[in-house]
Amino acid sequence: MYFGAVEAGGTKMICAVADDQMTIIDQIAIPTTTPQETLAQIFVFFDRYSLVAMGVGSFGPIGVDPAKESYGYILATPKKGWTDFDFLGSLKERYKIPFAWTTDVNAAAYGELKQGAAKGKTSCIYLTVGTGIGAGVVVNGEIFQGNGHPEMGHIRVKRHPSDDYEGTCPYHGDCLEGLAAGPSLEARTGIKGQELPEDHPIWGIQAYYIAQALMNYTLTLAPEKIILGGGVMNQEHLLQKIRQQFTEQMAGYMETPEVNEYIVRWALPNQSGIIGSLLLGKDAANQKGFLV
């Protein structure tokens, strides 16, 4: 019994097939070009399997309200050719099986909750800091869903006293993503994030913004765990700085778990999203009574 999953990103599509123990038996990365080209390759990969269900965690924004026509669509994205593309519909037309459909970061949050850093918990936030900043949320063991999916990377933040950079976000300028995603590091310093020395003052500024976002998320969602993923977070010293800043900024307000337990690195590096998508696919099969 096989399950399929796609972690759909703006640069590549990770496709995987797992058995009913959720052990991945086949995985491939397909470059994201045009929808037609990319889908053709996705079909070649999955056509070789008889799948019970599929889960898709996609880059966004995406339509997630089943009551709306936009459900299953990629919405306004800077990625050329993908705006208003019926991604889920195209997959469903090819494979007549139950599907789960959510954002890449929601899938990653779910993966970490079930098999990763938040195992045994019922709620978590997954925040990825890379080219952009995005977050997924699980509450009561289920993906959190409002009227749309969260866009928590774009919240506004209080300025660090020694930072006057205007920010990179085309919509908001100095929202969180504009001030703390990877490109802002290079824009401020002229040095690529991964080449910046540990003692560069920019890390203090970045930790200040990320910690502030975690504080605002905590005050709003009160999760049991916050999991940090993404390229920028590969800096171990940054995690420490964020924890320290978080404690300082919260100032003892509101009961939260011990900070080293509360704010952690991902436990499924680069795999949270695809594992979460597989698990969501399996859940979808269960809900539809496909698994007995």
Next chain:
Amino acid sequence: MYFGAVEAGGTKMICAVADDQMTIIDQIAIPTTTPQETLAQIFVFFDRYSLVAMGVGSFGPIGVDPAKESYGYILATPKKGWTDFDFLGSLKERYKIPFAWTTDVNAAAYGELKQGAAKGKTSCIYLTVGTGIGAGVVVNGEIFQGNGHPEMGHIRVKRHPSDDYEGTCPYHGDCLEGLAAGPSLEARTGIKGQELPEDHPIWGIQAYYIAQALMNYTLTLAPEKIILGGGVMNQEHLLQKIRQQFTEQMAGYMETPEVNEYIVRWALPNQSGIIGSLLLGKDAANQKGFLV
């Protein structure tokens, strides 16, 4: 068949009894003094009725995790004598009936969702701006509950360019509550909020902060409706300024309902909390099978 409810505030306790149509047949306001004195008066009021269930919406912070010993307690509050008081336990000891227990603002959000400004919706945020700033959240028709209840009044915000006031929050200084609750208006201008003229520049600053908070909440929770309550919000011009600022700050990012439909004033002035508490009490009776 009668239901009871308490909207417990730091200055007064509103107690009400309603019939099974949720029509309030008796209501009283008791000054909040010591727990012992106040409870004695609450008992006098409710002892006259044979109640099926009760709902309590309380000032906080409060313990809301049934798995913890602090469940039902008032936690660290500036209100003298109430810290670590087992409020729910004291009520339960007197009345052996099903109880609902949540924050005052969560109860208000629930009241507005069921009978007020968010009627027919499944999610909303209720934000009160008065002496403090607090918010309640309903998602999928139920009160939103993380590891604790939301404390969204204390998120940090980007500074208004012409505001350098240090803020009134004893924990964070210039968090949202510190910069935009009633006392900050008077502290900056020397004039009581309700006496400030409509064209005073302070209103622009306040609208900027409140709108920013609504933007951050929207990006995180994506509710169908945001309802504004509380004394400061009695200024109609302020509501307009907030809507305008919200639209400007969001800058077209993320699909939200039309702003005049999305950000609205309460529909149950000063009654959202007590009505919500009554409804939650009735729900509790239903869940326990007390109503057939």
